[in-house]
Amino acid sequence: MDGRHETRAALLRTGVEILTEKGFAATGIEQILRRVGVPKGSFYYYFDSKEAFGLELIDSYAHYFARKLDRWLLDESVPALARIANFVADARAGMERHGFRRGCVIGNLGQEMGALPEVYRTRLQAVFADWESRLARCLEDARNEGTIAATADCVGLARFFWIGWEGAVLRAKLELSATPLEIFADGFFASLER
Numbered sequence: 001m002d003g004r005h006e007t008r009a010a011l012l013r014t015g016v017e018i019l020t021e022k023g024f025a026a027t028g029i030e031q032i033l034r035r036v037g038v039p040k041g042s043f044y045y046y047f048d049s050k051e052a053f054g055l056e057l058i059d060s061y062a063h064y065f066a067r068k069l070d071r072w073l074l075d076e077s078v079p080a081l082a083r084i085a086n087f088v089a090d091a092r093a094g095m096e097r098h099g100f101r102r103g104c105v106i107g108n109l110g111q112e113m114g115a116l117p118e119v120y121r122t123r124l125q126a127v128f129a130d131w132e133s134r135l136a137r138c139l140e141d142a143r144n145e146g147t148i149a150a151t152a153d154c155v156g157l158a159r160f161f162w163i164g165w166e167g168a169v170l171r172a173k174l175e176l177s178a179t180p181l182e183i184f185a186d187g188f189f190a191s192l193e194r
Contacts, residue, residue: 020102080142
């Protein structure tokens with residue numbers, strides 16, 4: 001990787017880190033540039049605009065998180081519901097490791113949608129749809145294993161999970177506590193009981 005691509009990747013990585021803590025509107029490009037050690041005037045060498053940078057941040061985080069989901073949800077050596085529980089435990093550990101200051105870039109941006117470019121809405125919805133489809137496939141495995149009802153609506157349950165999980169992440173950041181994550185996960189798994 002050449003220096004330009006390394007610096008560009010570092011700007012995206014740093015942008016994602018900061019956006020897990022702060023909102024897009026509250027994050028100044030200067031803060032990201034300073035942390036990476038890039039002169040202020042150089043931003044447009046790497047990105048056409050702050051809007052374009054934001055879209056690439058969404059894509060970068062979505063790619064990272066899809067790999068994380070696949071690591072947990074596709075592990076067929078573990079029963080399907082345990083895979084979901086393992087994802088929840090890993091996410092909780094990640095939030096604890098950062099003192100509950102960091103959350104989800106996609107959720108954070110979704111909460112700011114009123115102040116963001118409209119093009120972000122479609123991109124964020126596509127990311128949530130991707131996460132939902134990954135979880136729905138895992139829930140289909142649980143249905144095939146007989147650990148959830150044969151009539152379970154896996155797509156609907158996956159949508160329910162992500163809507164609730166994002167709220168739980170928000171509350172965990174607000175309360176600086178894992179309790180909201182635990183309450184949601186317990187409720188979700190209880191709803192699956194046959």
